[in-house]
Amino acid sequence: MSDGIRTIDTAFQRDHFDACYLIVHAGRGAFIDCGTNHSLPRLLGALELEGLTPAQVDYVLVTHAHLDHAGGAGQLMRHLPKATLVAHPRAAPHLIDPTRLVAGATAVYGQEEIARSYGTVMPVPAERVQIAHGDEHVVDLAGRALLCLDTPGHARHHYCVWDAHSACWFTGDTFGLSYRELDTAQGPFILPTGSPVQFEPQAMKQSIARMLARGPQGMFLTHYDRVGRNLQQVGKLANDLYEQIDAMVEIGxxxxxxxxxxxxxxxxxxxxxxxxxxxxxxxxxxxxxxxxxxxxxxxxxxxxxxxxxxxxx
Structure with missing residues (x-):
């Protein structure tokens, strides 16, 4: 664990495919994304490893409402008595009432796959949801500021989280995906990740540029784990993404x-x-x-x- 950040493999689909993160600071905790209902034992186990109880978790920040990131939010919140869930204004209604969210995912993957991969998606009580209004909503984790920046491109209900303490972003799906099996001596292999309904190439490039403007030393991806150890490495990955987004537009x-x-x-x-x-x-x-x-x-x-x-x- 470095900078108070623990990577948790949610075990969604396969090992080293889907991650969420636990930030620990001054005896308090926050999860960033949470995987599916099946991820719950791993998240609670991570708390135990860090010597925290569920009551010491103050926040669950979900970058967006797609089920591999937030499908387990309702179930997780039942185990975290003092936590507040932080959501993008466009995502919050779908977490409070996931009916349309589940229906949309079912249309893409099929009912059998939804049941197998996600289980029953539970609602989050509205009174426990904090909406990340504005472009730079700040969450205070025991004095550690976590800034939520609106970052469309993958989805219009997406924010990324800037942690100045580590000088790193938690990028959800906006900064692409990178699987460790494809790492080489040149570093991580990265590619953009689109989505049905809301993929917007130019918005994605603009979101990446806004993240780079803060001089990040690393990017914590949902798929999968940290990439980049300094700004030069992060910048190279961003250029790789720009090139591929342009290539995808040409293909389209x-x-x-x-x-x-x-x-x-x-x-x-x-x-x-x-x-x-x-x-x-x-x-x-x-x-x-x-x-x-x-x-x-x-x-x-x-x-x-x-x-x-x-x-x-």
């Missing part, structure tokens, strides 16, 4: 009028990420790389399709 435009548009998007995204992985020095077989990135390629294809169909783009 090339496939926009194609018959079998979805298949076109998936095929070209596979080629994009395989090509960049090889340039990055990844030596895994193509099939293994595509296995690791398969879900993300599918979601990015769906995100691009939604962006292409949005009249205002």
């Amino acid at each position: 435009e090339r496939c926009s009028g194609a018959q079998g548009r979805h298949a076109c998007l998936v095929e070209r995204l596979r080629a994009l990420y395989l090509g960049r992985a090889r340039l990055h020095g990844v030596t895994l077989e193509d099939a293994r790389i595509l296995e690791l990135l398969g879900m993300d390629i599918e979601l990015n294809a769906q995100g691009l399709a939604c962006w292409l169909d949005r009249p205002a783009r």
Whole structure:
């Protein structure tokens, strides 16, 4: 544990795929994201490892309402008697009443997968929800300021959390994803993560630029763990993301009028990420790389399709 930050593997889907974080400061705790209902034993176990009781947790900050980040929030809050949940104004209603959230996820993944991966998504009582109003809402964790910055791109109900104490961001999905299996001597391999309905390429680039403006020394990703140990490394990762966002836009435009548009998007995204992985020095077989990135390629294809169909783009 460094800077009072513990990475917790939520065990969602596979090991080292989905993380949440526990920040401990002056005997008080805050979780950033919380995984699913199935993650609860790991979160409570992390408290025990740090010598904290559930009553010493003051906040649960959810970067956005997608179920791999916040699906377990309602169940977790039942175990944290003094905690307040902090949510983006657009996310809060879906955490208080998750009916539409679950319905949307079910439309993407299917009812059987929702039951298997998430369990029953529980509501968070409205009186225990603090809305992160404004662009720079600050949460005070025993004197340690956690700033919530509105960061659309992956979703319009997304904020990232700046921790000045560690000079690091907790980025949810705005700063992409990076799996440790794809690390090489060149460092982490990173790619953007879109989402059905609300992927917005330009907004994502603007959000990344706003995070860089604070000179971060590292980025704590949900998928997965910390990347970057200084501003130079973080800046390189940001440039990698910019290049790929632009490449994704080009792919979307090339496939926009194609018959079998979805298949076109998936095929070209596979080629994009395989090509960049090889340039990055990844030596895994193509099939293994595509296995690791398969879900993300599918979601990015769906995100691009939604962006292409949005009249205002």
